[in-house]
Amino acid sequence: MNQRRYFATGHKGLEQVLAAELRAPEIGATEVRSGSSGTWFSGGRDAGYRACLWLRSGIRVLEEIARGPASSPEELYEWAMTLDWSAWLTVKQTFSIEARVWDSQITHSKYAALRIKDALCDSFRRRCGSRPDVDTERADLPLFLYIYRDEAILYRDLAGTTLHKRGYRDALHKSSLNEALAAGILLQAAYDGRVAFADPMCGAGTFAIEAALIAARRAPGLLRQRFPFESWPDFDRQLWKDCRGRAYGMARYEVPKAIMANDRHSGALALAAKDAAAAGVGEYIRFSEAEVGAFAPEEPLGLVCVNPPWGKRLSGPDVKTAWRDLGRFLRERCAGANVSVLTGNRDLVGELGLVPAEMRPLRTGKVECWVVRFRNIS
Incomplete structure (x- = not known):
């Protein structure tokens, strides 16, 4: 199975806890390395699925899908125009884009996100005459862009709604703990x-x-009704069924x-x-x-x-x-x-x-x- 590169986000101060979860047999990630407020790891598609199922201290599971130059908004747009967006999204689906910039010539994260959005939409218009819609609440493809200096890294978010929202709480409690x-x-x-x-x-x-x-x-991800990756073009239904079945069997x-x-x-x-x-x-x-x-x-x-x-x-x-x-x-x-x-x-x-x-x-x-x-x- 092809190795993929992931980044799991979590609370600052709990990075080592998050790393230990990723190394545990339930997820079985490799090349685990802690960073600020999160942890990088590698694995096959199943590692991403299992991370969504089993992570308790994690908040997001991001899969890296592309890297490119970003010394200016124009260069960022031109690079994004070269990507094959149809590998991750159909024209009838929805997407969202969130961005963070750090020590970059591109100083506004919202503008960086806008340039990626423009490139995605323009690419689809050129290929099929229409474009996917934006949905900031329940997007089929939630995207996350991180720019550090002159390099852009584009991720897709497997979890969508943050993982701490397990699905068992439907009322807002005063001062409830994350x-x-x-x-x-x-x-x-x-x-x-x-x-x-x-x-x-x-x-x-x-x-x-x-x-x-x-x-x-109990794998907390089993409480979720749906993850965004279940609608992606490369979703492996049988693999996901196997991951869920093993999680149920361990309870x-x-x-x-x-x-x-x-x-x-x-x-x-x-x-x-x-x-x-x-x-x-x-x-x-x-x-x-x-x-x-x-x-x-x-x-x-x-x-x-x-x-x-x-x-x-x-x-x-x-x-x-x-x-x-x-x-x-x-x-x-x-x-x-x-x-x-x-x-x-x-x-x-x-x-x-x-x-x-x-x-x-x-x-x-x-x-x-x-x-x-x-x-x-x-």
Whole structure:
């Protein structure tokens, strides 16, 4: 099978987690190399399909389809006119184009995207008298252009809608945690389902749902109804069927250890339980309603992951009190556990009354955060 070159994007700070996922047998990528906010890898067409199925911390899976000169908008257009666009798109399909430029004579990313769009449309008009339409929401062929200095790299996006949108969440939760970020933090803590897990302030339940998907070996991509590549001219239907079949065959229908999710708000718990059921893991999560100080785990915990309020995310006079209550819970009821606390405000960490083993920076969107880790709480 012909080797292809891919780039998987993810959250800045979780690049090594993403690389480990790509190397794992479920995906089996080769030539894995981490970069800024993402990871390059190689493999056949099946590697791209499996990445869409199995990546938990990834956001996009981009396949490189062309490289060319881009010292000016004119040169970019002329190069794009030489491409055989019919290999990737039919005239009756739709496309979108997003661009990023870096240290380039072409200084505006939207103008770079426009020149690629113009070339694509002009090429189709010359060949068949009409052109594909643009669809910025659900394009059949989502394209991504990256220009660094005088070189352009054109990718096609296998996932389209970002991978963190698993498909199990249909309601907007206030301050809900990004699914890929939650899964990345769990994997960073080496969670594999073999220790009891709890989120004592679960809110929308993202940590617990992603933990259950990991523990049950459920490929998150199986929750998606459709990927753009399923309509591409070179789509291999049998290969995709085989990849999905192997993913279904690896799933567990019970989890080794308990997964617990607690919150003080009944409304948030109801939505979390609904989403867990939609993800097919509702039966594996034990939901409870209590203040964090009153939450009593049913068995000794091996890992706690929690995203408590931290001012920028949620404001109010009770934020410090919530952190102190969380710290008391960790000290009194989590003996021997490892803990990962996500926060965008390092000043609150001292309220826990614990000494961190490490603080790892990461970024979600434009927000700088930290994962504060505590080991073997005593």
